[in-house]
Amino acid sequence: LIERNRKKLDEDQLWVLDQLKQEREQKKRIMDCQAADVAAASEKKSAHVDTKAIIEELKHSQAPAEQILDRERKRQIEAEMEQKEEAERKKKLQKADLNRKRAADQISFAVGLKRGVETGFVYRPPVLHINGPEMPPMEHLEAMGYLEHMRAPRKDALAGGFVAQLGAARALLEARIDL
Structure with a gap:
């Protein structure tokens, strides 16, 4: 019970x-918003092809138009591939960062929750001698020397079931009650 309460x-x-949980959630929301903003900006950059430059090149270049357009498409494809690779790298970094943070959180709280290895509290009820010491059992009265000061019972009292221990027990009980 005590271990469970600890x-x-x-x-x-x-x-x-x-x-801490609320703070983590807020940081996650901020990181998601920033990632979405970066993704939107990179999409705008890749989608916005410098059309004026292509038109000028087509007008003034001696190369065939198909070759120029193929070169532009190739550039766009390479840019998209770079963006995908960069996005994958960012995801991997975020995963690694998240795993590191989780491990750090677990370590920091695991250390805080561990208690000492010492033995727990064990309840021992107190021994209170409110009315003096406890009465010795009837069988031990003779061994403890209480019957030495008692008069030996007569034979007719022994026949009625009286034993010397009864007299000693009665005297001890009366003495204890008077405390």
Whole structure:
């Protein structure tokens, strides 16, 4: 029960974990927005072909138009390939960064949640002698020397079931009650 309660998080720890979770979500949203902005900007750059330059080249060049257009298409394809490779690299970096952050979060909280290896608290009820020491059992009265000061019972009392231990136990009980 105590071990289970040690592992339970209190209100402050829960609040801190909640704040960290919210912060991570906010950072993720910001990173997603930035990635979307970068992707949109790169699409605009690749889509915006300098048409004026191509037209001028077609007008003033001695090369056939088909060759010029093929060269432009080749440039566009190479640019798109570079963008795809760059996007893949960014994704890999983001994954690696995310994995590193997760590992760091796990390490930092795992260290904080581990407690010492010492033995836990074991409850031992206190021994309280409120009315003096406990009464010794009837069988041990003779061995403890209580019967030495008792008068030996008569034979007719022994026949009725009286034993010396009964008298000693009664005297001890009366003495204990008077405390």
